[in-house]
Amino acid sequence: MKKLILILLTVLMGVSMAAEKKILVAYYSRVDENYGVGEITKGNTEIVAEMIAKKTGGTLLHVEPAKEYPKKYDDCINVAKKELAQDARPAIKPVNMNPEEFDEIYIGYPVWWGEMPMPMFTFLEKYNLKGKTIHPFVTHEGSGLSGVQRLKKVTGANVTAGLAIYGHVAQNEREKAQKEVDKWVK
Amino acid sequence: MFFPWAPAHEIIGVLLIVVWAVHVYANRRWFKAIFCGRYNPYRIVQTVVNCVMLVCALFLAISGVMLSNHVFAFLGIESGASFARTAHLLASHWYFVFIALHIGLHVNVIFSRLGIARFIAGASGAASSSRGVVVVSRIAVALASAYGVYAFIERGLWKYLTLQQPFFFMDMERGYVLFFVDYIAMIVAFAVAIIFISSLIRLRQRG
Ligand SMILES: Cc1cc2nc3c(=O)[nH]c(=O)nc-3n(C[C@H](O)[C@H](O)[C@H](O)COP(=O)(O)O)c2cc1C
Numbered sequence A: 001m002k003k004l005i006l007i008l009l010t011v012l013m014g015v016s017m018a019a020e021k022k023i024l025v026a027y028y029s030r031v032d033e034n035y036g037v038g039e040i041t042k043g044n045t046e047i048v049a050e051m052i053a054k055k056t057g058g059t060l061l062h063v064e065p066a067k068e069y070p071k072k073y074d075d076c077i078n079v080a081k082k083e084l085a086q087d088a089r090p091a092i093k094p095v096n097m098n099p100e101e102f103d104e105i106y107i108g109y110p111v112w113w114g115e116m117p118m119p120m121f122t123f124l125e126k127y128n129l130k131g132k133t134i135h136p137f138v139t140h141e142g143s144g145l146s147g148v149q150r151l152k153k154v155t156g157a158n159v160t161a162g163l164a165i166y167g168h169v170a171q172n173e174r175e176k177a178q179k180e181v182d183k184w185v186k
Numbered sequence B: 001m002f003f004p005w006a007p008a009h010e011i012i013g014v015l016l017i018v019v020w021a022v023h024v025y026a027n028r029r030w031f032k033a034i035f036c037g038r039y040n041p042y043r044i045v046q047t048v049v050n051c052v053m054l055v056c057a058l059f060l061a062i063s064g065v066m067l068s069n070h071v072f073a074f075l076g077i078e079s080g081a082s083f084a085r086t087a088h089l090l091a092s093h094w095y096f097v098f099i100a101l102h103i104g105l106h107v108n109v110i111f112s113r114l115g116i117a118r119f120i121a122g123a124s125g126a127a128s129s130s131r132g133v134v135v136v137s138r139i140a141v142a143l144a145s146a147y148g149v150y151a152f153i154e155r156g157l158w159k160y161l162t163l164q165q166p167f168f169f170m171d172m173e174r175g176y177v178l179f180f181v182d183y184i185a186m187i188v189a190f191a192v193a194i195i196f197i198s199s200l201i202r203l204r205q206r207g
Helices: A002-020 A044-056 A073-085 A118-125 A148-155 A167-172 A174-184 B007-026 B028-035 B041-067 B081-105 B107-114 B116-122 B127-154 B157-161 B175-206
Strands: A023-027 A032-034 A038-040 A059-062 A104-110 A133-140 A163-166
Touching: A023 A044, A032 A073, A044 A059, A044 A104, A044 A133, A044 A163, A044 A167, A044 A174, A073 A118, A073 B081, A104 A118, A118 A148, A133 A148, A133 A167, A163 A167, A163 A174, A167 A174, B007 B028, B007 B041, B041 B081, B041 B175, B081 B107, B081 B157, B081 B175, B107 B116, B127 B157, B127 B175
Parallel strands: A023 A059, A023 A104, A104 A133, A133 A163
Antiparallel strands: A032 A038
């Protein structure tokens, strides 16, 4: 009997410790006009980020650039290109939590010019995420999982196999997107 | 984009423009003769192919300069990226197909310059072994073409040609080596196709 209680206790402790694993879902996502989806009020990546947070019980963190990007896709792509060319670090709005305090971090972004949008670099470089586990997820319109190499380099984290979902699927076919998320999040 | 070292894309692009300029200059007589003489079906095909290539090359070069983040960054071009991006993607893929056709139309010249024709024709002198070389090389070309057709479908090249795929996908699971193997096989397939078509045209011209 004593043994049984002991086993039960250890199992319970194990379960509660696993539940205490702190998970962060940090992402950047842009509203307004975008490729293949028209004018949107909720970003494609944000939709996926919320699905992941719900599934993992993680905390959502929306990384926001201090200065908004142009609303028109054609203008935004010009600005994004210039920032990439200059390897810029656009200022971001203050963040009220510390990613270093989390055990596992999901990092999400839209693929821009085959890379992470530059505000993600600003965000990631603020913290020491070396050796942490990062699960990358992206939305895109054809390039697939991109920008992960630089994500690895800039964080020094242990970056796992990522998830890539088409932006228009996240926006307009949510059940399909949900299925892809469910398959990926374990 | 899609290069381990970002400026590589632009440097290779500039080198290719230089090679292109030298090639066009060396063959300037062809351009001068464009309005001279009679046009038979074969010459029409050749002219169409070359003209499409010229348009592609111009769009590719101009959009490349506009998209440059390193080599031409000093020009300070800050707009038109959306147009240039689409133009670069379309022009590069159509150019690729037409370069393959161009190679096919000039395969005799290329082979004789490289001494390959002589190698196949005169391999070791003996007639039987020379025929062996011909048969083996035909089988190799047939296999390469078949694989090229497979690669064309597998990589969804038609999607780029028709803008169904608006952003380039570098399949890292297939990697860089297979990238080259696949694209070279596609060139072989298109070249073989146009060789067949043009020999049919020539047959009809004679007959
Ligand atoms: C500036 C910019 C650059 C983009 N570059 C790419 C790209 O290189 N490859 C790609 O597949 N999609 C590209 N896209 C499309 C976005 O990745 C896609 O629309 C994404 O789902 C947007 O997510 P969001 O709504 O969360 O911002 C680009 C979009 C923008 C606005």
